[in-house]
Amino acid sequence: MTTGTVALPTAVSIPPADPRLVNGVDAVLEVARELKIDSPEMYEVAAGELREIVARKKRLEDARTSMKKPVLDAGRNIDAFFKPLIDTLAQAELIYKRGMLAYEEAERRRREEEERRAREAAEAERRRIEEEALRRAQEIEAQKKAEAEAIAQELREAGDDEGAKIIVEQAEAEAAAEADHVLQSAAAEAQTVAPVVPFAPPPRAAGISGRENWKAEITDAEALIKAAAEGHALAKAIVVRAIQEAGNKVASQQAKSLKGELNTVPGIRAWDDRTIAVRGAK
Structure with missing residues (x-):
């Protein structure tokens, strides 16, 4: 270096x-x-x-x-x-x-x-x-x-x-x-007989601490969607959140080609957010 x-x-x-x-x-x-x-x-x-x-x-x-x-x-x-x-x-x-x-x-x-x-x-x-x-x-x-x-x-x-x-x-x-x-x-x-476990305190050092950092990943999207459809509350919440966060971007990308046809899909609203284009600006 x-x-x-x-x-x-x-x-x-x-x-x-x-x-x-x-x-x-x-x-x-x-x-x-x-x-x-x-x-x-x-x-x-x-x-x-x-x-x-x-x-x-x-x-x-x-x-x-x-x-x-x-x-x-x-x-x-x-x-x-x-x-x-x-x-x-x-x-x-x-x-x-x-x-x-x-x-x-x-x-x-x-x-x-x-x-x-x-x-x-x-x-x-x-x-x-x-x-x-x-x-x-x-x-x-x-x-x-x-x-x-x-x-x-x-x-x-x-x-x-x-x-x-x-x-x-x-x-x-x-x-x-x-x-x-x-x-x-x-x-x-x-x-009165209880397990006797030798005391072993977790590792400690000044200024250092371990923190939980839970993560998750979807390993089977079809199974998750099926669980949501069957009424699993947590699965439904995850699916809805995922659609809300990523769905609008995907839907907007599809709207560029499908335009108003996308309104035939349940749960989606497509519209023309018209703008003014200016050419020849120098």
Whole structure:
């Protein structure tokens, strides 16, 4: 990168404007305001004035261009001097920004992966607690029933069938209550198990911050239009906005060739915005 080949201007020489072009413009406007075009003769007078105005405008524009050229040339030289410097720094800026965005994305994915693993670990721990509680509840029920059945068997052998029945029913009720208590306690404990994610603050640097910059693109115009036609509110809003922003330009381009025929298209109004053309202005 070099800048020594471009000379920075220290002064700009601007040629003076021709007084004959500059003076008397207000008078031309006053004449235009006073002139009434109400006959073929006055129409011709207006046409002559109009030709002179257009010719004078052209001479003024030429003078403006001539006077402005040194300034524009100086501006171009200044731009040419600074552009390679700014472009070089812009490349360095882009490299840093891309690298920092890539790091932020990698950190985001790493945090998401850690959160996923933490959720899976917490879910596995909850399942372990619940499965252990279920196993314990089943053991309690089996033990209570076995103990009750042994006592009930002795009562049956002694001829007390009714007493045996009562013992078994009591044991089943106690076993169910104790098992339910175990399961409820385990459920409460499982609810307290939360994912443990190592704290990792997002990258920070003085004067630097990441900002969201959402964008969108239309990948299937037909699908979007179909959704709008079917009543999808957001799709309809997008289609209407797109037509309003770009449609007028497209319709105006078509109107140049189709003219009034374009009025046969629903939702479009075509008209002749007639103008006056001036030829021979010098």
